[in-house]
Amino acid sequence: MKRRRCIRCVLAVLLGVTVLVGALLVVLLTTEPGGRWLLARVQTARPAQLRYARFEGRLLGPLTLHELTWSGGGVEVAVARLHWDWHPLALLHGQLDLGDLRLEELRLTLPTDDRPPAPELMPEMPPPPLPVRLRSLEVAGFELRQGATGWRLDSISLAGALDAAGVQLELGRLQHGPLAVELSGRLAAAAPHALTVQLRWQAELPGLGALAGEGKLAGDLTELRLETRLTAPLALHVDGTVQPAQGPRFDLVGEWNELRWPLDDASQARSSTGRFRLSGSADDYQLALSGPLELTGVPALDLDLAATGNRASLQAQQLSARFEAGSLVLAGHLSWSPRLEFSCEIQGQHIDPARFHPDWPGELSLAGRLVGTAPETPDGAWHYRGQLEQLQGTLRGFPLSASGGAQLAGEVLDLDDIRLNSGVNRLELSGRLADVIDLSLAIQAPDLSSLLPGLAGSLVGAGRLSGTWTEPRLQGDFSGQGLAWQDQGLARFMVRASWAGEDEGQLQVNGDGLRSGALRLERVEAELRGGLSRHELDLRLRDAAGHQLLLAAAGGWQEEAWKGELRDLLLAGDPVGRWQLAAAVPLTLALDQLETGAFSLSGPDGASLAGEGRWHRDAGVEARARLQGLRALRFSPWLPEGMELGGVFAGQLEIRGASGSLQGDGRLAWDDAVLVAALENESPLRLPLSETAADFSLSPDSVGMHLSCGLPLDGSLQAELSVATAGNGASPLRGRLTARLPDISLLAGFLSRAAGLTGEFTLDAELGGTTSAPQWAGDARLNGLAARLPELGLFLTEGWLRLAATAGEAPRIEGAVRSGEGELRVEGQFNPGPGFAWPLSLRLTGDNLMVADLPEARVWASPDLRLERLGAVWHLDGRVRVPQARFALEDLPHEVVRRSADEVLVGTDSAVANGKGNGSFRMRLQLDLGEDVQLHGFGLTSRLTGSVQAKADEGLTTLDGQLNLVDGRYDAYGQRLVIEQGRLIFTGPATDPGLDLRATRPLPDSAVKPYLHVRGHGRAPRVTVSSEPPLPEADALAYLLTGRALNRAGQQEGSAMAEAALAMGVSRAEPWLRQLGAKFGxxxxxxxxxxxxxxxxxxxxxxxxxxxxxxxxxxxxxxxxxxxxxxxxxxxxxxxxxxxxxxxxxxxxxxxxxx
Known part of the structure; x- marks a missing residue:
């Protein structure tokens, strides 16, 4: 009994303990305080391995740890935040379900051992006690560090499983910036560990564009088969094997198609196809590569590379480049540990430089060596050493040879016996450029054209530069003739230098025939005498037009500045006249300052320009100038011929302030302003301008100008302009222009072909935009326009013209004017821009417009034309219909001598006189004649019909078409002939049309019908006579002139026939004259x-x-x-x-x- 009670007590105690333990586990695993207490005990037991800042949730999940760290074996793991939601009930089914795990800012630090212990060769993977499943692993920010190096990913996403068979990766994604990689695969647990991995990747990289590829890895850890493809933007295939257990070892073969760099359309290097092979291990690998290569500006070549390498260096046994005109072979060494250095030997054979540039044909061979070493410290300098052992061959038909060496160590450059021989030219250069200079140069080049295409002339001399940069010593003597390069040239020059620092020295430069672009100087002379501390400078420049500049200065270097005086300055030449410095001016020049004392220049006709100024980098600028008494007449040569300016210019200008805060103002006044135009057979026209002046202003953020001018007859002109100076790039503009001229009759004097000009002109426009893209808005109007054109007998009335502009749009032009009963309409637009060659497009239309009203010609026309200006070329296209015209031309006197075809008019452009016009004008014009175009004159009465097309292109004017004579009558040789057929055929110059004319004399009482034929060209017509029925030409001529046969003609009629025969041409007249002589005895x-x-x-x-x-x-x-x-x-x-x-x-x- 007692024993049974003891058993019950024991069982009760065990049951109580079990319940208590279970309750305790429930509290520890399912409550946040319990989980926090349990983790605290673990942290206390292992304080050096696991630490965290805060715990949230339950151990049975979900749970969150903040600032979690773990360390052991030299490895450290740190996580800013860990969130884990696992499924413990899966343990009841014999599976460990890790659920979802999210890590933020995961940092893994590895030990810094240079060579970690070698892993066991293909170790067996012990099976897990339970199958493990990971539903998702999300890592936001991953960093792997080892020593001073690090590697980072933006995010990692994984899902997979682990069981006795191995590891299954169902989904993996790695993301870093524009690079994204997706992978999946499986690794077997049993040796040799079968492995299968598939991956896809894509990236958007700067300068490379969109990249995409895919790959596959299959096999086991004894040997893996690799297949990878780059699918965009080019095709690159890499296949091979990798043996991870052998070091690892690899054998990879790659092929590419349409490889280019950069990868965009503007690639500078291309290779259509190629192949490479990389085999060995990281400590001993071999690389072979071959394929074609196309480089911008370089002929296509074939590359072959054979090289070996290891972890620290690459040895190129041979890199050969073969192209159509030669070959290059390089052999060298590149190492990057313990520091970067390289060496390269170059051999070239049969190289034709014309393949690189067409101006350099030849055949060259070369041999050389180049060595480079990186600095040992970050603030050190690279060291380079090059040696051109041989360069020989021909270049542009001249023998060429060169040799020499150079070495660059930081800022020290050594040149070792550099020699260049080209044709008859010789160049030698050697020495050092460093803090202490010692450089020698000798050149004997009697024919510079053999050195460089486009270079001409001769150059001979020798010189030496020594000393230091602050105290240089220069000795040299150079001379040349006929020097020319592109648009620059020098007919003759001489430079002689003997400069010895502080000692006395001399530098002379003399030259003739200097040209540079639009600059042309006939003579240049410069002489510098003295030493650095004290010297004198004389400069003389003169051009062919007589302009000259004379300058004399004296001074020297003192405390990093040049200080002296400008002793004389003379500027002379038309139209500005002669300006000379009145007295010497103190002058200081330095990198941080410029200062000139008060100066005064005396000009022509009592004009003067005076001023002074100074600038300092810190204090800024302070300058002022004043102009007085400059006659406007001197600028008349810049105006069109026959126009000149009157009055006097005077003004002042002042600028002050530091950089960024400049201020200034100025004024230019034109006193007694007048514009004078010379008129033919009349007194000069004077256009007075009152109160004409321009005011200028300068502020830290803008430059402004205001112009005002009073025009005749209560007219006015006002202009304002402001240009912002703050900021970079194009500067904003703001301005306005207004003008009013109530009566434009005064402008008639400027239009020599117009009279009785009337009308009113107004202008109101605003300027905006920027200096690179100005924008106009506003309009200009010309109303009530009327004029008389005496040369054409026309009266133009009811005319108006308007130019309207809207900001951002091309200005529009429209207008109209009446002539007779018709009206000419104009519409179009133009695009203002830099310069004055503005693109222009106009359309001119009209109906029944009178274009001539003279006794000898009255013409009505209906034009439809388009006039355009593109650059400097004018284009005229369209059609002109002439419905009605009357031409009454007076006969030329018999004594008038006609111009010969080979006659040249002195003072007249012969090209224009022979149908050739200005090459800047292009024309395509169709002229259609209506049914009422009458011609009377030169014995001819007829209607004209037909059409011609006028063309003007490349300076040649031609006509193409046909004009017909309809209902024509022609009086010749005292007879009235009827024109049965008349055509003027144009296929070239207007002055030489083709002729096809047939006229007859009606003879009602005769069975013979005589004909007069005119054929050929206008400059050399052929005149013949015939008849129906056919008769000899003498008889046909007799019928044409007398109405009867030759044997019935009288002696007086014979004289007329002789005259007619001579008119048809002397050679054709002689047989007829013999017949007439025989006829009349x-x-x-x-x-x-x-x-x-x-x-x-x-x-x-x-x-x-x-x-x-x-x-x-x-x-x-x-x-x-x-x-x-x-x-x-x-x-x-x-x-x-x-x-x-x-x-x-x-x-x-x-x-x-x-x-």
Missing amino acids: FDTLEVQSTTGAWGKSAVAVGTYLNPDVYLGYAAGLFDPGGAMLLRLRLSERLELETRAGTQSSADVFYRFERK
Whole structure:
């Protein structure tokens, strides 16, 4: 009984303990105080390994730990915040479910042992007591550190499982900046640990753009097979094997397609395809690479690289570059431990530099060496050493050779016997550039063109630079002739230097024919005498137009500044005249200051310019100037011909303040201002301007200008402009321009072809935008425009013109003017910009517009034209329809001499005279004639129809088209001819149209119909006659002129026919003249040349009164004079000849013969 009671007590105690322990576990695991107490006991037991700042939640989850750290074995783990929500009930099913784990700012620090213990080769992975599942692991901020180096990821996301078979990674994602990697895989627990990993990655990197790739790793820890692909933006494949247990060892083969750098469209290096192989281990690997390479500005080449390396260096046995015109072979060494250094030997053969630049053809070979060593300390300097052992061959047809060496150590440059020979030119350079200088140069270059394309002339000399930068010593003597480079040149020059620091020295520079861009100087002379502490400078410049500058100064270096005086200054030449310094001016020049004493320049006609100024880096600037008595007439040469300025300019300017806070003001007044224009056959036109002045202002944030001018007839002109100076880049603009001229009749004098000009002009515009992109807004108006154009007989009325601009838009132009019953309308726009070559586009339209109203010509037109200006070229396109016109032309007097085709007019542009115009004008103009265009003149009455296209391009003006003569009548040779067909065919210059004219004389009572044909070109027409039915030309001409056959013509009609025959051409007239002579009984009827007895070319007619007496008469073809001739034969050998006309003479001829 007692025993049973004891058993019950024991069981009760055990049950109580069990309940108490269970209750305690429940409290510890399910309550926050219990969990905090249990973790506190663990932290107390192991204070050096586990620490945390605060605990939240339950041990059965979810729980949160703040500022958690753990250390052991040299490894430290720190987490800013840990949140864990696991599933303990899964233990009842035989599984450890770790649930969701989130870490913030995880930092893992590894020991700094250089070579950690080698891991056991493929150790067996002990199976876990329970399968483990991790639903998600989120790490926001991960940092791995070892010593001074570190590596960081922005985020890590993992999910997987662990069981007896191994580790399964279901989803993994690593993110750092623009780089994102996704991976999944499995690792077997049993050796040799089969492994399968798949990954995808993408990145958006600066300068590289969007990158994307994928890869696969399969095998086991004895050997893994790697396959990876770069899919964007180019194709790169890398395949191979990795043996992790062997060090590791690797054998990788890669291929690429369309490789380029940079990866954007503006790549400077491209390789269409290539291959590389990397094998070995990190301590001993081999690299081979081959493929084509295209570099910007370099001919395409093929690269081959064979190299070996280890953890500290890379040894290139050979890097060869083969291209179409030569090859380069490099061998060298690159190491990065313990410091960066390299060495390279270069060999080149059969190199044609023309492949790099077309101006450098040749064939060269070279050999050299380059060595470089990085500094041992961060503030140290690189050391470079190069040696050109040989450079030989030909360049641009000249033999070339060079050799020498150079060494750069920080700021010390040593040049070792550098020699360059090119053709007949020789250059030698050696010495040192450092704190102490010792540099020698010798050049013998009688033909500089062999040194550099575009360079010309000769240069000979030798010199030496020694001493220090603050106390240099210079000895040299150089001279040259015909120096030229691009738009710069010097006909002759001489430089002679003998400078010895503080000692006396001399530097002379003389030159002739200096040109640089638009600058042209005929003579340059400069001479510097003395030493650094005291010297004198004389400078003389003169150009071909007579402008000259003379300057004389004296001074020396004192306390890091040049101090002296400007003794003389002379500026002379048109149009500014002669300006000379009145007295010497103290002058100080330094890097931080500039100071000039009071100066005064005396100018022409009593003008003067006086002022003084100083600038200091800290104190700023203070300057003032005053101008008096400068006649405006001197600036007249800059105006159009026939215009000049009157009045006197005077003004003052003052500037003060430090940098960033400058202030100033000034004024330029034009007193007694007048604009004078010379008029043909009239007194000069004077346009007085009253109260004309411009005021200037300068403030820390802007520069301003205000202009005011009084115009005649109560007109005015006002302008304001302000330019902001604060900030960088383009400066904001603000301004306004207003003008009013109630009566523009005074401007008629400036328009030589207009008279009776009337109208009113107003302008109101505002300026905005920036200096690089100004914007105008406002409008200009010309109302009530009327004018007379005497040369065309026109009266223009009801005219108006408006120019309107809106900020940010191109200004619009519109207007109209009436002429006759028609109206000309104008509309378009232009784009203001830098300079005055503003793009312009105008359209001109009209209907029944009178364009000429003269007794000899009345023309109405309907234009539809577009006028454009692009750069410096004007374009005119469109169509002009002429519905009605009347031309009444007076016949030219018979004595008028027409201009020959090869005649050159002195003072006239021969190109324009022969159809060639200004190359800056382009024209495409269609001219259509209506049905009512009448022509009367030169014996011709006809209507004109048809159309022609006028073209002007590249200085040549041509016509293309056809004009027809309709219902035409032509009076010639005393007869009225009917024009049956008349065409003017234009296929070239307007002055030489093709001719196709057929005219006939109606003969109602005759069966013969004579025709006159004119063909060929205007400069050389061909005139022929024919008939129906066909007759000899002499008979056809007789019918055309007399209305009857040749054998029925009288002697008076024969003279008319002779005149007509001559008009058709001398060569064609001669057979007709012989027929006429035979018809009327003349022994001679012919054309005689200038060498004949008649003195000049003439038509001669004559007859023999008997066999020994000849009587004749000749009429000149090209002058109105005539002459009578009497020839009397006295014997077989003796003749007497007399001639009477504008000049009279008598000659005796004796004839003898030799057998």
